[in-house]
Amino acid sequence: MKAITYSRNGDSSVLNLVDRDVPEPGPGEVRVKVTVSGVNPTDWKNRTGATGQLAFDEVSPNQDGAGIVDAAGAGVEGLAIGDRVWLYLSQHQRPTGTAQEYTVVPAEHVVRLPENVSFDVGASLGVPAMTAHRALTVSEDGPTRLHPGALEGKTVLVAGGAGAVGHAAIQLARWAGATVVTTVSGPEKASLAAAAGAHHVVNYKTGDAAAEIRAIAPDGVDLIVEVAPAQNAELNSAVASTRASIAIYANNGGDTVTLDVRPNMVRNVRYQFILLYTVGEAALKAAEHDVNNAAAAGALDVGEDAGLPIRRFPLADTAAAHDAVENGFVGKVLIDVQ
Known part of the structure; x- marks a missing residue:
């Protein structure tokens, strides 16, 4: 062979x-x-x-x-x-x-x-969708499994929605009933994120991203799927709701994160780091099952038309x-x- x-x-x-x-x-x-x-x-x-x-x-x-x-x-x-x-x-x-x-x-x-x-x-499906599943299921107040309606009433912010994990997170969050907001760096990526199913797309280079996200979610966002924690720490602090979870799956933009303690403490914000290789078999099996169901439902398509x-x-x-x-x-x- x-x-x-x-x-x-x-x-x-x-x-x-x-x-x-x-x-x-x-x-x-x-x-x-x-x-x-x-x-x-x-x-x-x-x-x-x-x-x-x-x-x-x-x-x-x-x-x-x-x-x-x-x-x-x-x-x-x-x-x-x-x-x-x-x-x-x-x-x-x-x-x-x-x-x-x-x-x-x-x-x-x-x-x-x-x-x-x-x-x-x-x-x-493997690395991108299963990582996205984990990011969407680590919230203290959220579901541990995904299915239609699991994230009903929740607002999810996906940083970098045009990437493979971000794309899967948008699709899974929408399939599970969340209101999905994503940040992108330009119009081409904005079009891809919208095609993936994001309800709201915010270009963080052309305006006040925090103000735009707060206008969409006045009480803040419940879940943040984060690809660039060093660059986005200030934005995340500004838009996180009380008891929000910030799930970090990559270190784009730097290996060291500086956090303002007081704003995060006041809102009981949870930071959750994610690496698929060490999440444990229970989390892998949950992701495998839910991701397969989402794919069967047509919620995890790929290609230009799907973003x-x-x-x-x-x-x-x-x-x-x-x-x-x-x-x-x-x-x-x-x-x-x-």
């Missing part, structure tokens, strides 16, 4: 297209014939060593993907050969991800893809796909494996 691998940390030039034997699944594992592999920032960061040094002699990258079950090991239940599936955390603490024609994954990270959901959507443009690469050009994500492509980068 064809596979993309690397044996040392570095830039995308360390990625190589190689021939490897088709792997066999062990107990509790499933082999999937990968159709589409999704690329996320975590994939190029793992490759460069930004998240830690290489833990295996050889790695095939990419956490997310979608395809067809090809074989199953002993003890696997609920999955059958021929099932259409999506994968998440495929390469977490393992050497083999989805940038290869066949991959072996623990069965608990393989999810049956609803018949009405495309492989493109399936390959886009998340797709850029495609063949497997042999995985290095270019990684570069596109690292260089800030606005949208979703997918690799056609088969």
Whole structure:
């Protein structure tokens, strides 16, 4: 089979297209014939060593993907050969991800893809949608699960609504019944956020973002899905409601955050940091279930019309796909494996 691998940390030039034997699944594992592999920032960061040094002699990258079950090991239940599936955390603490024609994954990270959901959507669910789910379910006063009506009466602010996690957060929050506000840096991104389903789009570069958000939500916003905590700390403090939660899933704009204690204390604001790899199995399973239901309902579509443009690469050009994500492509980068 064809596979993309690397044996040392570095830039995308360390990625190589190689021939490897088709792997066999062990107990509790499933082999999937990968159709589409999704690329996320975590994939190029793992490759460069930004998240830690290489833990295996050889790695095939990419956490997310979608395809067809090809074989199953002993003890696997609920999955059958021929099932259409999506994968998440495929390469977490393992050497083999989805940038290869066949991959072996623990069965608990393989999810049956609803018949009405495309492989493109399936390959886009893992890291972005499950992170967004976690961000929307950490509030002390909010739901721990998402479904239509779960966020009824809540106002959600999504920072950077044109990114992949922001896009999924807009879609999930709207599906769950929230009023969704998002901040963007320009008209192109504003159009994408609106296409994703945001009720209100605020350009933080052209006006008083805090005043605009307070006009929409006079009592403040209940949940903030935050991609740039260092840059947005002052804005978040200005628009957070009493007992609001600010869920931080990235460090765009800086690694250090300075907070004014008194305003946050007075309103009992909660800051919740999020990393999908360490949220625990209960949170992963909740996200897996709710995200799959949202996808089946058509709430997690991708593509330009849905607010998340797709850029495609063949497997042999995985290095270019990684570069596109690292260089800030606005949208979703997918690799056609088969």
